[in-house]
Amino acid sequence: MNTKSKLLMNKHLHNVEEVLRCSNATPFRGYEGQGYRCCYCTQQCMKPGDLKAHTALTHEGIKKAYFGYAHIEKFNIKLDITDLHCTLCGSTIDNIEALVNHLINDHNKLIHTDIKSHIIPFKFDGGEGLRCFICSNRFNAFKALLEHMKLHIRNFVCQVCDAGFINRSQLRYHFQTHKTGTFKCDHCEKVFSTSLKCKSHMRSVHEKSVINKCGFCEATFVSYRHKQKHQLEEHGVDCQVKCEACGRSFQSQGSYRKHLRANHLMERRFECTFCDLKFFTVTGLNRHMVKHTGARDFKCDVCHKAFGRRNTLREHMRIHTDDRRFKCEYCGLAFVQKCSWRGHMRSRHGEEV
Structure with a gap:
């Protein structure tokens, strides 16, 4: 990401964090058949109201962790703004635009208004189907409602067909549909608008009959x-x-x-310049180099603790989200970290895992 993109991304993140800090708006990661997914942990709720209650009860004060690794071209954030109100003064607010104006004018909050909003707002009224709160159309599936929202949030517009999109990545993918006859299948006469569609066709129609055919x-x-x-x-x-x-x-x-x-063949071509250790991949070498350089480039946005590896930061974030994924099958105790679970299994149940 270049400097300009980083500055733009920081503005978007700041705006989202201010909205979350100063209102009861609830971020969520869409509906995938199993429920509405929490942005801060693995919790899924069939009803958006239950997810809203879970987020308020479990993740109060955590307003940034989920959004730290977003890229500006693909960034968008889905917010449940049902019964929206300002948590600073209690005022009832109708929509995100009104909330932004309220925070700027009544509370002197810094909100960047020189950028296009990538927030996708939803209101869930509990009626039949899912209703677009902007035009009141109703839909049977969340995916259909999400696709419909592109009609209202036209940050990027296709110059060919005037279709609107929330972020630049969606526009670029859509634009490929206007390129006809570009990618031809190697095995038949079919032609596809994108390389991805062409490769998918070849894998599913032609290659499976050769590579994944049963020999018996x-x-x-x-x-x-x-x-x-x-x-x-x-x-x-x-x-x-x-x-x-x-x-x-x-x-x-x-x-x-x-x-x-x-x-076994010990083909470890990547050698550490500080010691005699060698590694099979560059990734393995870079992971090892942190021990020598002491670099801690991955910082927790909640407690500001820094780590040398991204994976270590991700594991650390479970402490803040209370993600206890390691559960003892004997007594039911659950742990955030695998090492704690292993220690428990060894000391309490005498089992090495």
């Missing part, structure tokens, strides 16, 4: 894993590849060869 019958499969399962269940053939050196089994020849080069 005429069945074909969309993936190598599905073919393996079929051959084991129907023909009693275990297609897993076993390493003769250590006994580990692998789902594919590729995984086995990678394991062999890294662990």
Whole structure:
């Protein structure tokens, strides 16, 4: 991300954080058949009102963690603004635009008004279907309502068909539909508007019949894993590849060869300049280098603690979101970190895991 994009992204993040800090607006990550997903943890609720209550009760004060890794071209944030009000003075607010004006004029809050808003607001009234609060149209599925919102939030407009989009990434993907006859299938006469559609067609129609065809019958499969399962269940053939050196089994020849080069052939071409250790990949070397350089480039936005690795920061964020994903099967105690769970299993139940 260049400097201009970073500055623009920071403005968007600041605006979103001010809206969340000063109102009861609730961010969510869409509806995917299992419920409305929380932005700060793995919680899913079938009703948006339940998610709103969960967020207010569980994540009060955490207003930034989920948005820290967004990219400006793809950034948008879905907000539940049902019964919207200002938490600074209690005023009832009708919509996001009115809330922004209220925060600027009545509370002297800094809101950047020189940028296009990437906030997608929703109101859930509990009636039949899902209603667009701007034009009152109703939809049977959340995905249809989300697609409909592009009619109202036209930050980026297609010059060919005048379709509107919330962010630039959506516009770029859409624009590919106007390019006809560009990508031709290597196996048949079909032509596709995008490279992605062409590759998807070749994988699903042509390549599966060759690469993922069962060697014992005429069945074909969309993936190598599905073919393996079929051959084991129907023909009693275990297609897993076993390493003769250590006994580990692998789902594919590729995984086995990678394991062999890294662990037994010792093809470690990436050498640390501080010590004698060598690594199989650049990623492994960079992860190791943090021990020598002491670099801590990944900072927690909640408690400001810094970490040398992004994964360590992600694991740390579970403390703030109270994401207790490691559960003891004996007594039901749950833990944020795997090491704590392992220690508990060893000391309380005498089991090494």
